[in-house]
Amino acid sequence: MTEQLQADIKPGRLSQAEIEANFSDMHPPLERPEALIEADRCYFCFDAPCTTACPTGIDIPGFIQKIRSNNVKGSAHTILSENIMGGMCSRVCPTEVLCEEVCVRNTLEDQPVRIGLLQRFATDSIIQNKLQLFQRREDTGKRVAVVGGGPASLSCAHRLASLGHRVTVLNGAEKPGGLNEYGIAAYKTVNDFAQTEVDYILDIGGIDVRNGKSLGTDFSLADLRSEYDAVFLGFGMAGVNELGMDNDQVEGVIDAVEYIARLRQAGNKSELPVGRKVLVIGGGMTAIDVAVQSKRLGAEEVTIVYRRGEQQMGASQHEQDFAQTSGVSIRRWLAPERLLLTGNRVSGIQFEYTRLDDDGKLQGTGDTCELDADIVFKAIGQQVSWDAMGDTAQALELEHGRIAVDDNRKTSLPDVWAGGDCVNGGEDLTVVAVQDGKLAAIDIDRFLRRKSGLNNGLINGSGE
Ligand SMILES: Cc1cc2nc3c(=O)[nH]c(=O)nc-3n(C[C@H](O)[C@H](O)[C@H](O)COP(=O)(O)OP(=O)(O)OC[C@H]3O[C@@H](n4cnc5c(N)ncnc54)[C@H](O)[C@@H]3O)c2cc1C
Numbered sequence: 292m293t294e295q296l297q298a299d300i301k302p303g304r305l306s307q308a309e310i311e312a313n314f315s316d317m318h319p320p321l322e323r324p325e326a327l328i329e330a331d332r333c334y335f336c337f338d339a340p341c342t343t344a345c346p347t348g349i350d351i352p353g354f355i356q357k358i359r360s361n362n363v364k365g366s367a368h369t370i371l372s373e374n375i376m377g378g379m380c381s382r383v384c385p386t387e388v389l390c391e392e393v394c395v396r397n398t399l400e401d402q403p404v405r406i407g408l409l410q411r412f413a414t415d416s417i418i419q420n421k422l423q424l425f426q427r428r429e430d431t432g433k434r435v436a437v438v439g440g441g442p443a444s445l446s447c448a449h450r451l452a453s454l455g456h457r458v459t460v461l462n463g464a465e466k467p468g469g470l471n472e473y474g475i476a477a478y479k480t481v482n483d484f485a486q487t488e489v490d491y492i493l494d495i496g497g498i499d500v501r502n503g504k505s506l507g508t509d510f511s512l513a514d515l516r517s518e519y520d521a522v523f524l525g526f527g528m529a530g531v532n533e534l535g536m537d538n539d540q541v542e543g544v545i546d547a548v549e550y551i552a553r554l555r556q557a558g559n560k561s562e563l564p565v566g567r568k569v570l571v572i573g574g575g576m577t578a579i580d581v582a583v584q585s586k587r588l589g590a591e592e593v594t595i596v597y598r599r600g601e602q603q604m605g606a607s608q609h610e611q612d613f614a615q616t617s618g619v620s621i622r623r624w625l626a627p628e629r630l631l632l633t634g635n636r637v638s639g640i641q642f643e644y645t646r647l648d649d650d651g652k653l654q655g656t657g658d659t660c661e662l663d664a665d666i667v668f669k670a671i672g673q674q675v676s677w678d679a680m681g682d683t684a685q686a687l688e689l690e691h692g693r694i695a696v697d698d699n700r701k702t703s704l705p706d707v708w709a710g711g712d713c714v715n716g717g718e719d720l721t722v723v724a725v726q727d728g729k730l731a732a733i734d735i736d737r738f739l740r741r742k743s744g745l746n747n748g749l750i751n752g753s754g755e
C-alpha cells in the first residue's frame with residue numbers, strides 16, 4: 292500500500308488501549324461450567340442434522356456427549372480426527388449457516404446449541420497444551436509434494452503424514468497457515484492461534500515445510516511430478532479482481548486482502564494508517580472484514596457499496612448485521628462508474644444506481660450519486676494467479692478459471708490432486724479447504740498403496 296498522508300489517512304486514530312479492546316477475542320471461550328450447561332442443551336439427535344451440515348462431517352453429538360462426561364480429550368479427538376483444524380474452524384466457521392442453522396433447538400427455542408463454542412472448548416486445551424493425539428503409522432518411504440501452506444495443504448499434509456508418507460510442503464509465503472495467518476479477521480483469531488495450530492499439526496512429524504518456495508518461480512509442476520510419488524496443489528487464490536474502471540491504479544485504491552494481511556502481521560495495530568472516510572466495494576466476507584476492521588482502527592465513516600441487493604450479497608445476513616452493528620453502513624444497488632481524483636489520488640467514486648430488469652439482469656438506471664473517500668478497498672473477489680505459475684494451467688484441466696477435480700479431489704493428471712480455493716466447486720471457506728485436503732490425502736494414500744502393493748491395514752484412513 293502506498294502511504295499518502297496528505298489525504299486524511301493516518302495511524303493512531305484511536306489509543307492503543309482502544310485498539311486492543313476493539314481487536315480482542317470476538318467470541319470469548321466458554322468456561323467449564325458454561326460448557327457443561329451448553330452441552331446439556333443437546334438432544335443427541337439420531338442422524339444429527341448438524342453433522343450432515345458440517346463439511347468435514349464431525350460427529351457433533353458424539354463430541355458434545357464427551358464434554359458432558361468430562362472426557363475433553365476424547366471430545367477433541369472426535370473433532371480433530373475429522374478436522375485437524377477444528378480449533379481454527381471453531382473460531383471462523385459461519386456456523387449460523389452450517390451446523391447451528393440446522394440444529395433442532397432452533398425450532399423449539401430459536402436458539403441453537405452453540406456448537407462452535409463447544410468445539411472450541413474441547414480443542415483449545417489440547418492444542419494450547421500441545422497434547423498430541425495422533426501418531427504416524429509405519430513409514431511407507433513414499434514422498435508427496437504439497438504446494439501451499441494454507442488449510443487445504445496442511446490438512447492434506449497432516450493426514451498423509453499420519454498414514455506414514457513423507458511430506459514436503461512448498462509454501463510461497465514466509466509463514467505457513469495461508470489465509471488463517473494472513474486473511475482471517477484479527478478479532479476472530481487472537482494470540483497467534485494460527486501459528487499455535489500449525490505447530491500442533493506439524494508436531495506429528497514427517498512433514499518438512501519449506502517457506503518462500505513458489506510454484507512457477509522456484510520449481511514447476513513437472514519438476515514435482517518427476518521428483519515425488521504424488522503431488523497436492525493447494526495454492527489458493529492470490530490474484531484479486533479489478534474494479535474494471537479505466538483508472539483503477541491510482542493512489543488510495545487498495546486491495547482489501549493485502550491490507551488485511553498487513554493488519555494481521557502488524558505488531559502494533561495503532562501504527563497502521565487508516566482513512567477517515569473509507570469506501571469498500573464488494574459484498575462478501577472480505578468486504579465485511581475490511582470494513583469492520585477499518586472501523587475498529589478508528590475510521591470515521593465506513594461504507595460498503597454493493598451493486599445488487601441484500602439477498603445477493605455473498606456475506607450472510609448474520610455478517611451483514613454484524614457489520615452494521617459495528618458502525619459500518621451498507622449501500623446497495625449502486626455500481627461504481629468512475630473514480631473521482633484529486634491529482635493522482637482517489638477522493639471518491641461516482642456510482643450509478645442499478646436495478647434488475649424483467650429478465651432478472653442487472654442494469655444501470657442512469658441516475659448517479661457520488662460518495663467521498665480517502666481510501667477505496669477493492670473486495671470484489673479473488674482469482675487464481677495463473678500468470679505467476681508458469682505452465683501449470685496448461686498442464687491441468689480447468690473449470691471457471693480454477694482446477695477441475697473429481698469427488699476425491701483428483702485432477703486430470705493421474706498423480707496430482709488439488710483442493711481449497713484453487714479448485715472449482717464448493718464454497719471458499721476454511722472448513723471446506725480442510726475437507727478437500729483430507730479427502731485428497733485419503734485418495735493419495737489409496738493410490739500409493741495400490742501402486743506399490745503396500746499393505747493397507749487401515750479401517751478409516753484416520754491414521755490412528
Ligand atoms: C479476507 C478473508 C477473510 C476470510 N474469512 C473467513 C472466515 O472468517 N471463515 C471462513 O471459513 N473462511 C474465511 N475466508 C476464506 C478462507 O480463508 C479460505 O477459503 C481458505 O483459507 C482457503 O484455504 P486454501 O488452503 O485453499 O488457500 P489459502 O489459505 O489461500 O492458502 C494458500 C497457500 O498457498 C500459498 N501459495 C500461493 N501461491 C503459491 C505458489 N505459487 N507456490 C507455493 N505456494 C503458494 C500461499 O502462500 C498460502 O500459504 C476468508 C478469506 C479471505 C480472503
Ligand code: SF4
Nearest residue numbers: 333334336341394395
Ligand atoms: S442438531 Fe442440535 S440438538 Fe441435535 S445433535 Fe446437533 S447440536 Fe445436538
